[in-house]
Amino acid sequence: MRKQNISFDLTVFDSIEELSVDEKNLMLSAVASRKKAYAPYSNFQVGAALLLENGEVIVGNNQENACYPAGLCAERVAMFYAGANFPGVVIKAVAISATSINHIVDKPAAPCGNCRQSMSEYEVKQKQNIAILMMGEIGEVLKCNAIAKILPLAFDNSFLD
Ligand code: THU
Numbered sequence: 001m002r003k004q005n006i007s008f009d010l011t012v013f014d015s016i017e018e019l020s021v022d023e024k025n026l027m028l029s030a031v032a033s034r035k036k037a038y039a040p041y042s043n044f045q046v047g048a049a050l051l052l053e054n055g056e057v058i059v060g061n062n063q064e065n066a067c068y069p070a071g072l073c074a075e076r077v078a079m080f081y082a083g084a085n086f087p088g089v090v091i092k093a094v095a096i097s098a099t100s101i102n103h104i105v106d107k108p109a110a111p112c113g114n115c116r117q118s119m120s121e122y123e124v125k126q127k128q129n130i131a132i133l134m135m136g137e138i139g140e141v142l143k144c145n146a147i148a149k150i151l152p153l154a155f156d157n158s159f160l161d
Contacts, residue, residue, distance in 0.1 A: 006152045008149035009144070009145075009149075010143065012141075012142055012143075013140060013141040013143065014140060015138070015139065015140070016028075016135060018141070019133070019141060023093070023133060023143075026049050026051050026057065026095040027095040027097060027141065029047075029049035029057050029059055029095065030048055030059065031047060032047065033049060033059035033074070034046055034047025034074070034097050034098065034099065035047070036061050037061035037062045037063075038064055039062050040064060041068065041071075043101035044099075044100045044101075044105075045098065045099055045100070045101070046061060046062045046073065046074035046075075046096065046097070046098040047059065047060070047074055047097050047098075048060050048061070048075045048078040048079075048094055048096050049078065049094070049095045050079070050082050050091050050093070050094050051091070051093045052086055052091055052092065053090040053092055054086070054089050056086065058081055059078055060074050060075070060076070060077030060078030060079070060080075061074045061077060062074045062077070073112060074098075075096060075118070076114070076115055076118050078094070079094075079115075079122055080118075082122075083122060090128050091123075091126065091130050092128075092130065092131065093131040093133065094119065094131070094133070095132075096109050096134050096135065097136070097137065098135075098136055098137070099136060099137035104136070104137050105138075106136050106138050107136050107139060107140065108134035108141065108142045110134055111132075111134075111150070116147065116150055116151040117151065117154070117155070119147045120147045120148060120154050120156065123147045129146040129148070130147050131145050131146070132146075132150065
């Protein structure tokens with residue numbers, strides 16, 4: 001028997017103003033997209049912006065449904081659009097911003113488990129890390145340099161060989 005410890009590094013920025021110009025612009029794209037979310041049931045609006053290696057920025061926001069499980073998170077709307085339209089193009093980074101009509105979200109929005117799994121798939125596929133930046137509406141921004149870090153012990157295609 002042996003014990004193992006899994007840990008990872010996060011960079012914590014006090015606010016969006018501390019980000020590099022490129023990262024700030026990507027986060028601002030997520031913020032702009034968040035404002036177009038279709039979230040009449042939760043009132044929780046999320047925007048995601050992907051930076052592709054060709055410079056293209058792909059955005060997505062959460063799309064809810066009267067049949068709740070039929071809705072989709074912002075991250076997967078953006079990832080699936082990139083996967084569908086730019087299948088061979090490396091995704092370098094994803095920025096996420098979330099807030100609520102009911103209250104200001106002042107802590108970083110961490111992606112749900114399903115979104116981590118979906119983003120991990122693209123990271124494995126492209127064999128290059130996807131950096132992730134997470135923010136609420138205001139406050140700290142968290143940065144992690146790979147999706148794999150926030151999904152330890154991930155299920156991937158190696159199990160299917
Ligand atoms: N949501 C996202 O879009 N991304 C996340 O990472 C967490 C949750 C959406 C799904 C749903 O429309 C609303 O936020 C409340 O869960």
